[in-house]
Amino acid sequence: MVLVETQNFASLQEKNKKNKNNMEVENAVKTGEVAEMEKMASQVRRDILRMVHACSSGHPGASLGCTEFFVALYSKILKHNTKFTMEGKNEDLFFLSNGHISPVWYSVLARSGYFPVSELKTFRKLDSRLQGHPATAEHLEGIRIASGSLGQGLSVALGAAQAKKLNKEDNLVYVLMGDGEQQEGQVWEAAMYAAHNKLDNVIATIDYNGQQIDGPIAKVLDLMDLAAKYRSFGWVVIEEPKGNDMQSVLNVMKKAKSLTGKKQPVMILLKTDMGYGVDFMVGTHKWHGQAPNDEQLANALSQLEQTLGDY
Amino acid sequence: MKKYTFTEKFDTRSGFGAGLLELGRTNPNVVGLCADLIGSLKMGDFQKEFPERFFQMGISEANMMGVAAGLTIGGKIPFTGTFANFSTGRVYDQIRQSIAYSGKNVKICASHAGLTLGEDGATHQILEDLGLMKMLPGMAVINTCDFNQTKAATIAIAKYEGPVYLRFGRPVVPNWTPKDQVFEVGKAVLLNEGKDVTIVATGHLVWEAIKAGEILEQKGIDAEIINIHSIKPFDEKAVLASVNKTRCVVSAEEHQMNGGLGDSVAQLLARTNPAPLEMVAVNDSFGESGTPEQLMIKYGLSAQNIVDAALKAIARKSK
Missing domain, CATH: 3.40.50.970 (Thiamin diphosphate (ThDP)-binding fold, Pyr/PP domains)
Structure with missing residues (x-):
């Protein structure tokens, strides 16, 4: 698996050399793209903080940490249609397994045009379509399965990927899991199944922030060498140490895409910082499931530019 | 019968x-x-x-x-x-x-x-x-x-x-139900019309209920027998119509008393039209090894148990 990855990377580099002039032009374009995406990320982080503050509950930590992933996914990677259908025929699909980071998903869905941005203010409130954890019962556009009870999303993604193959669609299925979630047994049932069935239209990502509710994962229940675990299960694994750098996230996701269709499922281990973007929230599990108070919110918002207008 | x-x-x-x-x-x-x-x-x-x-x-x-x-x-x-x-x-x-x-x-x-x-x-x-x-x-x-x-x-x-x-x-x-039957989810099947007691049964207990109906007939008791293949949606109308006629019920199932068919019947009767109910089911117990026949007898899920329950339910009817 490592070999495949290396070869692919080498051939990419070769290609890059040949197209040096073209690449320079492309890089300039990319810089513009990335700047736009970073602007969106700043707004998404404001949304996350304001949403959890307004209902005094929710999970800001990993939502902030996964902002680059969601912005990159929905703006540049996913082939999707904001005119939502459950079936998502001829579209790429995305599943969120660690449903507690719903704030970042809701914000990015709204900012991408799935539903009105103003609806973000209903998050976790009575009669809202924006449930604490994502759900389908209220028919919120963009959501295809309920999640929150951990360990289930990878299995669902595999089923959807198998349906894509049966329907002869060449689209991809993406799924995001938490790192703490890897402690659930079902994840490994699914990991085994995906490789055995050569589900090479699946790109799974693990938000590798090293934290869980009760503290650092290494202390609670160590995952040891997670990359080696997935490799031994038959997956192609790519590790990205800079999961809060937009360009790096974009690059690794494009690389993952280039590795699909080769008889193996693809896994991205994305190192992120929980709470990234707000100085007093970063790098600790303290803000896993806690909302900021008025003063903390004001402090946090002062660190994040309002780029697209608050809801 | x-x-x-x-x-x-x-x-x-x-x-x-x-x-x-x-x-x-x-x-x-x-x-x-x-x-x-x-x-x-x-x-x-x-x-x-x-x-x-x-x-x-x-x-x-x-x-x-x-x-x-x-x-x-x-x-x-x-x-x-x-x-x-x-x-x-x-x-x-x-x-x-x-x-x-x-x-x-x-x-x-x-x-x-x-x-x-x-x-x-x-x-x-x-x-x-x-x-x-x-x-x-x-x-x-x-x-x-x-x-x-x-x-x-x-x-x-x-x-x-x-x-x-x-x-x-x-x-x-x-294998006794019709080969060409139309199966309707949520619709009970009336197997025998009777006036003295309603027997609602599900799964393997339906055949036992038919055998019980034959034994009861010999005792001069006329049992109405209903096959409840759909525990949910539950055909409340069919059960109520029968109870209005017979004024007592026996439920029969290969399941715990808690949570099964009898439990649904009890809720229905308590909410709408109270009548004596006897439950033929496993009473808060795990099973054990044995042949199916031995187990159904030991745990009280046979035709005879349904007969006994019917007699008890009839005796509890208000005069």
Whole structure:
């Protein structure tokens, strides 16, 4: 698996050399793209903080940490249609397994045009379509399965990927899991199944922030060498140490895409910082499931530019 | 008493296998998933004829439920197959979140339910599955009584939109319901009209209820017998219409008293029209190893138990 990855990377580099002039032009374009995406990320982080503050509950930590992933996914990677259908025929699909980071998903869905941005203010409130954890019962556009009870999303993604193959669609299925979630047994049932069935239209990502509710994962229940675990299960694994750098996230996701269709499922281990973007929230599990108070919110918002207008 | 006869005996699980094969031929969206029990679930014929629509899941029931939920998103109608214990208790949270709450069109098909699993013993003899599944909002719960009815039910649930739990079993039992029956989810089947007592039975206990009706007839008691194949949606109208006539009820099932058919009848009567109810069911106990026949007698689930319960219910009627 490592070999495949290396070869692919080498051939990419070769290609890059040949197209040096073209690449320079492309890089300039990319810089513009990335700047736009970073602007969106700043707004998404404001949304996350304001949403959890307004209902005094929710999970800001990993939502902030996964902002680059969601912005990159929905703006540049996913082939999707904001005119939502459950079936998502001829579209790429995305599943969120660690449903507690719903704030970042809701914000990015709204900012991408799935539903009105103003609806973000209903998050976790009575009669809202924006449930604490994502759900389908209220028919919120963009959501295809309920999640929150951990360990289930990878299995669902595999089923959807198998349906894509049966329907002869060449689209991809993406799924995001938490790192703490890897402690659930079902994840490994699914990991085994995906490789055995050569589900090479699946790109799974693990938000590798090293934290869980009760503290650092290494202390609670160590995952040891997670990359080696997935490799031994038959997956192609790519590790990205800079999961809060937009360009790096974009690059690794494009690389993952280039590795699909080769008889193996693809896994991205994305190192992120929980709470990234707000100085007093970063790098600790303290803000896993806690909302900021008025003063903390004001402090946090002062660190994040309002780029697209608050809801 | 209306006469019911049979010329052959089959296991209900074979009815499921036959129904699934027919569905495979008529509905291209039907897919099968099995957790390492293809022979036990009688899914082999479907697998052979439609290998591209059959998924061997290995001993991974949690993953099977999630994969099934995912397949529905691509327009498939997944039929999962494993033992009743591993179809419910083992994967309750997966079913609750990924299937029931998410409103997914998955058909959870469960064999080897109840005591009639026999010699394997209590680890595998689930007697709580109907209750577990009945409690999930939006979940239809079906417990069929013979080969023909199980086949008809299997075919019918493919057209029923939403999650379904279909329960059947291992032992070879009389095949007596009509071959060409139309199976309607949520519709009780009146087997015998009577005026003295209503017997509502489900699954393997339906045949026992018929035998009990014959014994009661010899005692001059006229029993109304209803086959409740759908625990949920529950045909309240049919049961109430009967109770209004007979004024007492016996429920009979291969399940715990808590959470099963009797529990649904008790709720209905208490809410609408109180009448004496006697429950033939397992009373807060696990099973054990033994032959199916021995176990049904030891745990009080035979025709004679239904007769005794009927006499008790009739004696409790207000004069």
